[in-house]
Amino acid sequence: xxxxxxxLVWEMWASHRRGWLLVLGVLWLCATLYRLFAALIQHSDAIxxxxxxxxxxxxxxxxxxxxxxDRDTRGDMAGFPRRLFVFPVRTIVLVMSPMAYALAVLTxxxxxxxxxxxxxxxxxxxxxxxxxxxxxxxxxxxxxxxSLSGFKLVRILVMxxxxxxxxxxxxxxxxxxxxxxRQSWEILLGVLLAVMSLAGCAAAVIAVEMQRRGGGRxxxxxxxxxxxxPHAIFQPRRAFKSAQQALFWLEWRRNGLILPFTVVLTLxxxxxxxxxxxxxxxxxxxxxxxxxxILPILLxxxxxxxxxxxxxxxxxxxxxxxxxxxxxxxGQIIIAKMKAAACSTLLAWIVLLAVTPLWLCLAADTRDxxxxxxxxxxxxxxxxxxxxxxLMLFIAILLTxxxxxxxxxxxxxxxxxxxxxxTSVGMTxxxxxxxxxxxxxxxxxxxxxxxxxxxxxxxxILATLFTGKIVAAASVLxxxxxxxxxxxxxINTCLCVWIAVTSCLAATAWLISPQVIxxxxxxxxxxxxxxxxxxxxxSPLAIAQNRHR
Amino acid sequence: MNKLLILIAALLCYVAFALAHESAADIPPRVExxxxxxxxxxxxxxxxxxxxxxxxxxxxxxxxxxxxxGVAKFARVAxxxxxxxxxxxxxxLTARQVARDLHxxxxxxxxxxxxxxxxxxxxxxxNRVFAEMYPGDIAGMVLLDAxxxxxxxxxxxxxxxxxxxxxxxxxxxxxxxxxxxLDELKAGGPLPDVPIIxxxxxxxxxxxxxxxxxxxxxxxxEDWVKILPLGRHVITYRSGHGIQVEQPDLVIELxxxxxxxxxxx
Numbered sequence: 001x002x003x004x005x006x007x008l009v010w011e012m013w014a015s016h017r018r019g020w021l022l023v024l025g026v027l028w029l030c031a032t033l034y035r036l037f038a039a040l041i042q043h044s045d046a047i048x049x050x051x052x053x054x055x056x057x058x059x060x061x062x063x064x065x066x067x068x069x070d071r072d073t074r075g076d077m078a079g080f081p082r083r084l085f086v087f088p089v090r091t092i093v094l095v096m097s098p099m100a101y102a103l104a105v106l107t108x109x110x111x112x113x114x115x116x117x118x119x120x121x122x123x124x125x126x127x128x129x130x131x132x133x134x135x136x137x138x139x140x141x142x143x144x145x146x147s148l149s150g151f152k153l154v155r156i157l158v159m160x161x162x163x164x165x166x167x168x169x170x171x172x173x174x175x176x177x178x179x180x181x182r183q184s185w186e187i188l189l190g191v192l193l194a195v196m197s198l199a200g201c202a203a204a205v206i207a208v209e210m211q212r213r214g215g216g217r218x219x220x221x222x223x224x225x226x227x228x229x230p231h232a233i234f235q236p237r238r239a240f241k242s243a244q245q246a247l248f249w250l251e252w253r254r255n256g257l258i259l260p261f262t263v264v265l266t267l268x269x270x271x272x273x274x275x276x277x278x279x280x281x282x283x284x285x286x287x288x289x290x291x292x293x294i295l296p297i298l299l300x301x302x303x304x305x306x307x308x309x310x311x312x313x314x315x316x317x318x319x320x321x322x323x324x325x326x327x328x329x330x331g332q333i334i335i336a337k338m339k340a341a342a343c344s345t346l347l348a349w350i351v352l353l354a355v356t357p358l359w360l361c362l363a364a365d366t367r368d369x370x371x372x373x374x375x376x377x378x379x380x381x382x383x384x385x386x387x388x389x390x391l392m393l394f395i396a397i398l399l400t401x402x403x404x405x406x407x408x409x410x411x412x413x414x415x416x417x418x419x420x421x422x423t424s425v426g427m428t429x430x431x432x433x434x435x436x437x438x439x440x441x442x443x444x445x446x447x448x449x450x451x452x453x454x455x456x457x458x459x460x461i462l463a464t465l466f467t468g469k470i471v472a473a474a475s476v477l478x479x480x481x482x483x484x485x486x487x488x489x490x491i492n493t494c495l496c497v498w499i500a501v502t503s504c505l506a507a508t509a510w511l512i513s514p515q516v517i518x519x520x521x522x523x524x525x526x527x528x529x530x531x532x533x534x535x536x537x538x539s540p541l542a543i544a545q546n547r548h549r
Numbered sequence: 550m551n552k553l554l555i556l557i558a559a560l561l562c563y564v565a566f567a568l569a570h571e572s573a574a575d576i577p578p579r580v581e582x583x584x585x586x587x588x589x590x591x592x593x594x595x596x597x598x599x600x601x602x603x604x605x606x607x608x609x610x611x612x613x614x615x616x617x618x619g620v621a622k623f624a625r626v627a628x629x630x631x632x633x634x635x636x637x638x639x640x641x642l643t644a645r646q647v648a649r650d651l652h653x654x655x656x657x658x659x660x661x662x663x664x665x666x667x668x669x670x671x672x673x674x675x676n677r678v679f680a681e682m683y684p685g686d687i688a689g690m691v692l693l694d695a696x697x698x699x700x701x702x703x704x705x706x707x708x709x710x711x712x713x714x715x716x717x718x719x720x721x722x723x724x725x726x727x728x729x730x731l732d733e734l735k736a737g738g739p740l741p742d743v744p745i746i747x748x749x750x751x752x753x754x755x756x757x758x759x760x761x762x763x764x765x766x767x768x769x770x771e772d773w774v775k776i777l778p779l780g781r782h783v784i785t786y787r788s789g790h791g792i793q794v795e796q797p798d799l800v801i802e803l804x805x806x807x808x809x810x811x812x813x814x
Contacts, residue, residue, distance in 0.1 A: 525568055
């Protein structure tokens with residue numbers, strides 16, 4: 001290496017070489033695919049919205065790759081790489097080189113998406129202002145992650161707060177466009193962002209300089225206080241009554257808050273600002289409510305893949321010896337995971353159900369929603385008017401939970417290749433399904449023909465799928481019983497719960513469409529597929545295999 | 550344990566296939582009106598005159614489910630998805646083509662005239678063009694909150710944004726043919742001398758525009774009925790625009806009234 005800066009940049013590139021190639025590969029692939037399907041994207045608002053998902057994911061990946069951190073020897077929270085403290089350069093160079101690299105890469109990737117992918121399609125997304133906001137976000141991210149390396153909870157809170165502030169500032173030019181032109185607001189706020197970025201840089205340099213000098217001793221007291229907060233909240237006050245209870249507590253502490261926290265973040269950072277920019281008109285309100293209704297379900301899909309693994313944050317599926325040798329049965333481990341997922345799902349929905357009515361009452365124009373409610377009241381009997389919404393909420397919660405747990409059977413099996421292959425296929429089908437729904441929403445003319453042509457086959461397809469599910473479940477449960485992984489009583493309880501839940505689902509379908517028989521039966525067949533059975537039955541077998549290999 | 554599991558599994562699979570069979574059997578078949586051009590049509594009941602149900606813009610024949618099952622008790626009744634509505638292919642057809650398609654589909658489905666036409670909203674305009682084209686095939690009409698050409702003209706003057714321009718083709722594909730349909734309606738001849746019931750939905754609405762225009766809407770229905778020799782005007786205060794869903798009993802009663810009148814004639 002010719003210079004220290006070059007060496008630092010090389011290290012950042014080399015440590016995530018595959019990741020960078022992936023980001024560039026996705027960019028190239030999308031540029032090619034979007035041009036091939038340009039007409040489809042241009043004429044469908046829903047598909048156009050979905051087409052931004054790869055860009056957002058790749059920008060998140062870039063931020064993750066640019067964190068430039070190392071864990072210390074005790075395995076505490078990651079901070080600025082301590083091995084570089086002896087690097088023969090001034091701290092300002094040590095800090096500013098990775099920052100400059102990250103800024104260049106992040107803004108470069110964003111501009112590449114805007115210019116190479118979207119502009120040829122005629123989608124003219126803004127470049128200057130979003131790039132400035134992203135750059136400030138990157139500076140904040142690195143500054144916080146390096147400065148507060150010892151503070152676990154505080155770091156997460158500060159990062160969330162900074163993200164909220166930044167997103168709010170990012171939305172201001174659109175929100176305030178009525179009083180002055182958007183461009184002039186961007187210039188004014190750009191100065192603010194520049195000042196904030198400089199402050200972030202200065203904080204990072206000072207913090208790393210202190211760490212480099214072996215400083216930060218004065219922080220030990222507040223660090224202890226802050227670190228004791230999560231312990232005070234989550235630490236069990238009494239000894240556990242049973243191993244099952246201890247397992248549930250452990251599972252809840254590890255994964256329980258991920259879904260509710262992600263829901264809160266999505267509401268604060270995406271739904272809120274987008275809704276503010278779009279306005280709170282009656283059409284926008286309806287659109288936002290539709291997205292809110294499926295938000296936990298959508299988030300449960302990727303989070304469920306992580307929860308299915310022995311460790312959420314690790315790519316390795318092998319179970320640690322500590323986990324594998326615990327004196328608990330395989331069934332108990334699965335039940336603890338399922339219970340924690342259920343609590344997590346409930347908490348996420350409680351958050352959503354608390355925020356949504358508040359927003360509807362305070363800011364939204366509910367004209368369309370009230371009109372739908374009026375029609376609903378006209379169509380359904382008084383009993384159905386109460387029963388259907390409650391059952392629909394139950395179905396949404398059940399679907400969220402099902403997505404949270406339906407990969408456990410493969411995630412705990414320890415078969416890395418199979419898990420990632422099935423996950424990729426599942427995610428592709430899921431995203432494909434979203435694109436298809438988007439296309440159908442935007443093409444009422446063509447969707448009619450497709451629906452009418454396919455509908456006669458759908459009942460038979462659903463019945464076949466249900467039969468496959470039942471046959472698989474029966475064979476799995478027989479194997480589980482024979483292998484004595486679960487007792488007959490537990491299996492009976494699980495079956496009774498499944499039959500009760502499935503009956504509720506069938507009743508919902510019956511209530512939704514009491515007059516149109518074909519639609520009613522179709523809904524019954526679709527809804528009885530929702531409650532998981534075979535995959536949950538296979539989970540204890542999978543975990544047994546992973547523990548004893 | 551194992552035997553019980555297998556028994557439950559077999560029972561559930563049987564139920565699933567029984568449901569699939571019932572569902573598949575109930576899906577409305579498609580009637581071919583010309584090569585590659587088919588309409589969904591559900592036919593129930595028996596007797597003459599046959600009742601033909603025509604839904605408004607963007608609707609489907611499923612909206613008639615409650616009315617159709619009631620009417621099937623005393624007459625043969627056909628509900629169909631018009632060519633150009635959500636579930637068919639072509640979208641810029643006008644009322645004359647719609648009428649020709651329906652006439653062809655009814656013949657292919659062996660539903661002989663005379664017909665009692667029941668049209669909701671814009672479906673009422675299609676019914677009027679059909680009646681003007683095939684006057685000998687008509688035994689009576691029931692028009693459920695159907696717009697009037699005079700009212701549409703009035704809207705174009707007083708509320709142009711909420712008039713024809715508000716029917717965007719991305720939401721209502723067949724709206725592409727609306728203006729031409731209105732021209733055909735205005736150029737057409739008189740309606741046959743048959744019983745015609747015009748229903749005005751005057752139920753409460755949250756839409757301020759609907760509340761504002763309701764007196765004009767009602768008055769124009771009233772004026773139009775006066776020029777019909779066997780016309781009758783019914784105002785319902787318990788229903789909004791979707792009378793067939795909100796007050797199916799009233800619709801069944803009115804259809805029965807027209808069917809009985811046609812028997813007496």
